[in-house]
Amino acid sequence: MNPVSHQKSVLRRQMRSLRLVLAAADGLAASRAAVHAPLARLGSGPVAGYIAQGAELDPAPLMAALAEAGVSLALPTALSRDAALIFRTWAPGAVLAPDAFGIPAPLADQPQVAPTALIVPLLAFDRRGGRLGQGAGVYDRAIAALGVEHRPFLLGYAYAGQEVEDLPLEPHDQRLDAILTEAGLIEVR
Template identity: 45%
Template sequence: MMADDKKAARAAAAEKRALAFAAGQGRAAEYLAGYLADHAGKVLSGYMPFRSEIDPLPAMAAHQGPVCLPVIPGRDQPLQFRQWQPGAALIEGAFKAMIPAEGAMLEPEVLIVPMLAFDARGYRLGYGGGFYDRTLEALRAKRPTIAVGFAFAAQEVAEVPLEPTDQRLDLMVTEEGIRFFS
């Protein structure tokens, strides 16, 4: 059953990510900032790192263009995005995610996507809410939208269990460098 496969995969991936987090993220944020430099002026969505997630904040702060953070409006809905800048006041949103207390709502063209695991095909294992999959599907239906996976290299698995709604990443950034998916 797919739900059981994903549940087991999430537990194993969380353990691997915690070990990688303890070892540090090396040059991952530098690689991410370097890639994002090619997208100056575009609206970027990042995320506030939670638990043992790899930290995109240095790359987000360096981005030459508007930056926003995801806001979960409700179950089974796509994400919304509120403008963010370093030092902005944050409040706790759904699932304890920190979000800007105020700011304009933006529509990102490039999204830094967190995860528990990823595979060589460009698929990711999220937390089970489907928020990024729904959001990427909706944004990509309007215009080209880039999904940048950001994780520790140790989070790679042989194969992520897939469902028809899963959206593929365009590239993956880890402390080992950048990998593009065709």
């Protein structure tokens, strides 16, 4: 394991524990974060969110606000553990089925789309747009697969307490354009 990968592994363990504490301490963080959403910057869609797992900040209030504003929505789908995520159309209340990771995703008959914006979960972020994910690289591969000409606006979605000074990054790591927390919107420098 290279030194950066090792640093990231250690930080993941620490941040998973911290995120559990942050989630338990503030049950209304997701609703407060949605109030600060840069709706105009996310566009008319499709905007891809996610279904929160464990202690991830739940984007459901943000996704509901986007739907109410008439924005078309999508969710990621993992077809296999090694493939890049794809994105399928979705509306609040639609039936979902487990994908290759067991995460609820749109049914296979829903159209695949290229999102104009992605709301992405994370374990840690920095103000340079660094994002530490779970370590499988699924979002990095999905963003790379969309290509430079179709790169979506990347909005990290996290608790304010998940901010770190400086994340160790590797060449494949995709940088965020902004981070939305319960404390407000952080524009990346």
